[in-house]
Amino acid sequence: MRSGLHRHPVCDGLLSSPWYFRPAVALSPSILVLLLGEGMSVLKREPPLLHREGPLNDPELLLTPPLPILSIDKIFSLPGHAPTGHSSSSSAEPTTRGRWSFIDCFLRLSEQFMVVGLLQRLSEKLPRVVHRLSEMMKPQVVFVLGGPGAGKGTQCERIVKNYSYTHLSAGDLLREERSRTGSEFGQLIDTYIKEGKIAMEETMKSDEKKFRFLIDGFPRNQDNLQGWNNVMDGKADVKFVLFFDCSSEVCIDRCLERGKSSGRTDDNRESLEKRIQTYLQSTRPIIEQYEQQGKVHKIDASRSVDEVFADVKNILENQG
Numbered sequence: 001m002r003s004g005l006h007r008h009p010v011c012d013g014l015l016s017s018p019w020y021f022r023p024a025v026a027l028s029p030s031i032l033v034l035l036l037g038e039g040m041s042v043l044k045r046e047p048p049l050l051h052r053e054g055p056l057n058d059p060e061l062l063l064t065p066p067l068p069i070l071s072i073d074k075i076f077s078l079p080g081h082a083p084t085g086h087s088s089s090s091s092a093e094p095t096t097r098g099r100w101s102f103i104d105c106f107l108r109l110s111e112q113f114m115v116v117g118l119l120q121r122l123s124e125k126l127p128r129v130v131h132r133l134s135e136m137m138k139p140q141v142v143f144v145l146g147g148p149g150a151g152k153g154t155q156c157e158r159i160v161k162n163y164s165y166t167h168l169s170a171g172d173l174l175r176e177e178r179s180r181t182g183s184e185f186g187q188l189i190d191t192y193i194k195e196g197k198i199a200m201e202e203t204m205k206s207d208e209k210k211f212r213f214l215i216d217g218f219p220r221n222q223d224n225l226q227g228w229n230n231v232m233d234g235k236a237d238v239k240f241v242l243f244f245d246c247s248s249e250v251c252i253d254r255c256l257e258r259g260k261s262s263g264r265t266d267d268n269r270e271s272l273e274k275r276i277q278t279y280l281q282s283t284r285p286i287i288e289q290y291e292q293q294g295k296v297h298k299i300d301a302s303r304s305v306d307e308v309f310a311d312v313k314n315i316l317e318n319q320g
């Protein structure tokens with residue numbers, strides 16, 4: 001998955017400054033709004049310091065706070081700060097400095113003082129901002145549920161291509177672990193899952209920059225949900241559930257079709273009938289529980305991939 005993070009050349013050159021906030025923080029728009037509210041209006045004024053990449057609706061942003069004390073040399077050599085009458089490409093020889101007008105120097109100095117002032121204000125507010133940030137930087141989780149063959153994996157693939165999410169498929173993780181030679185869990189997987197010990201927490205910690213996760217095919221039953229709550233309570237925020245809804249007939253047809261090339265041993269009619277029963281008896285009640293919390297976005301998954309994705313897009317863009 002692409003990182004979605006992008007560095008600005010000017011900021012990059014200054015990363016070694018002791019004032020630099022480590023690590024660069026990937027922020028959702030809501031956090032950004034919060035920070036702007038905290039007095040970082042310089043980010044509004046100076047768009048080059050705030051960089052985003054990818055489609056406009058991609059909410060992953062790299063916030064590189066304005067850096068404090070730029071030496072006057074650095075200010076003068078920044079692109080776009082060439083003295084009057086000189087192109088920015090002209091070489092900044094020492095003698096050139098003599099030709100800076102008084103107004104040029106005055107403007108650049110006031111700009112520097114403004115940055116210093118902002119940083120002072122920011123440092124006063126920093127502890128509160130850091131506290132709020134750590135609260136808000138918990139991994140954001142979207143559960144993806146629906147019957148076997150409803151199109152969960154297909155839609156997750158599209159989401160990952162268009163938005164900054166890491167996709168974790170419970171089924172894929174299980175299959176991977178089961179087929180890994182020497183896996184100590186091979187025999188234990190069913191119990192592992194039953195006890196809700198699926199290694200989501202560790203997987204989610206593996207890259208601190210990625211903090212939005214799509215968890216597909218989980219929690220699939222009460223045990224999974226209990227396990228999630230035991231292990232992840234307070235450590236991640238379940239934003240909402242994408243529920244891909246379609247009839248059992250459509251699910252079975254799609255899985256039988258998938259079974260022709262997937263090599264999945266469970267994509268046959270007999271297994272499918274059992275899986276559909278499990279879905280109806282164990283997974284639907286979980287979806288209902290989230291529905292009662294107002295967290296479910298139900299999507300008619302019997303339509304074409306594009307039509308379904310149009311709804312998904314709508315939801316992701318309106319929910320952040």
Ligand SMILES: Nc1ncnc2c1ncn2[C@@H]1O[C@H](COP(=O)(O)OP(=O)(O)O)[C@@H](O)[C@H]1O
Nearest residue numbers: 147148149150151152153154254258303304305
């Ligand atoms: N909207 C759709 N219309 C028709 N076929 C689909 C649609 N979504 C997925 N498929 C196909 O159905 C099969 C099951 O989809 P998949 O995404 O693997 O489902 P799940 O992850 O829910 O089990 C795949 O072969 C996929 O290509």
Ligand SMILES: Nc1ccn([C@@H]2O[C@H](COP(=O)(O)OP(=O)(O)O)[C@@H](O)[C@H]2O)c(=O)n1
Nearest residue numbers: 147148149170171172174193217218220275
């Ligand atoms: N949370 C989960 C997810 C999958 N599984 C198992 O893994 C199988 C495949 O899951 P999957 O999510 O890839 O497939 P679909 O049933 O969605 O097509 C399921 O039928 C279950 O046997 C599980 O036990 N618990």
